[in-house]
Amino acid sequence: MVSDRIGDMTSPTDFVVGFNADVVQQSRGRTLRVLRIGSIFQLLCATAVGVFAFVLLFLYWPVGIVALSTFAIILWDAQRRLRKVQNLRKVWLDHGVPPVAMRLSSAGLEMSLDAPADRVFLPWPTITGLRVHQWLGQDMLIVDLASGVNANTPGTQGLDHPDVQRAMKKPMHGTRGLHTALKVLDQPSTAIDAAARHFTAGRVGIAQFSPEIGSSR
Known part of the structure; x- marks a missing residue:
């Protein structure tokens, strides 16, 4: 189980990552x-x-x-x-700053955008992996989607948002994929990695990437 030591478990079935409001x-x-x-x-x-x-x-x-x-x-x-x-x-x-940045559960991954009403939800089967990508000295958490996943994919929500469409269709911060800066999150990447692996039986976790696109450490 994902324990309280690695994050804010609001229930036995989800893991919540908040924003560091001051940093945001x-x-x-x-x-x-x-x-x-x-x-x-x-x-x-x-x-x-x-x-x-x-x-x-x-x-x-x-x-x-x-x-x-x-x-x-x-x-x-x-x-x-x-x-x-x-x-x-x-x-x-x-x-203001949304109260929740990410919510991981057995159903999938939910991510917040700039406005509280703007959310993206991705069932785990639509996600191939998570990775850390470095861009101009900043570590970005990237969510990579399976081939063919789009706004019409069953179970997904929010993929039709203009900001999400831009991130999916062209490189941003030197890479493609939904992203957020790790420094604005109130949980470390190790906690997010552990939660993702817990809810996917080890299939999805965070791969550490070097500044060069696609080269693993």
């Missing part, structure tokens, strides 16, 4: 700052292109028209990015 808030703050700085830099670039375009209009108007089009595109994208930052900040303020 710090990480969100850094993310918002980086996104905001990038958007502001893009706005400055758009301003510079706009000034250059107006100058070109007087010197050689065909080139000036092209430069104005470029200015409009850069400005639109910068404004879109700023709106995205504002929306993300509002979502985080409105919902």
Whole structure:
């Protein structure tokens, strides 16, 4: 059995992993700052292109028209990015930090996204394994899905969420798969590994991976 020594067992049939709220808030703050700085830099670039375009209009108007089009595109994208930052900040303020990051049980694995209402549930047969992937000095816990698993797979929930779709379809943080940073969790990887092996009779556990994608230690 999975014991209290390796995690918060809310019942004999599940193992709960929470978020470290302070770490999550710090990480969100850094993310918002980086996104905001990038958007502001893009706005400055758009301003510079706009000034250059107006100058070109007087010197050689065909080139000036092209430069104005470029200015409009850069400005639109910068404004879109700023709106995205504002929306993300509002979502985080409105919902706070979800109380549960992961819940492992005999039925499968449940994962929380940014909003408490957004959850992903995966029956164990849809999961081929868990692994630790290092990206820019940060350890990420990756959930690898069986081939062909999608939002229509029986028993799954939440795989149609846009964030989940992006993680499944293209590499993020240097690898594919559903992911979460280990540092934001209130349980160590050893406890999560033990719980996963307990509920799957040893089939699913955490494989330790080196920074190079796919190379095992």
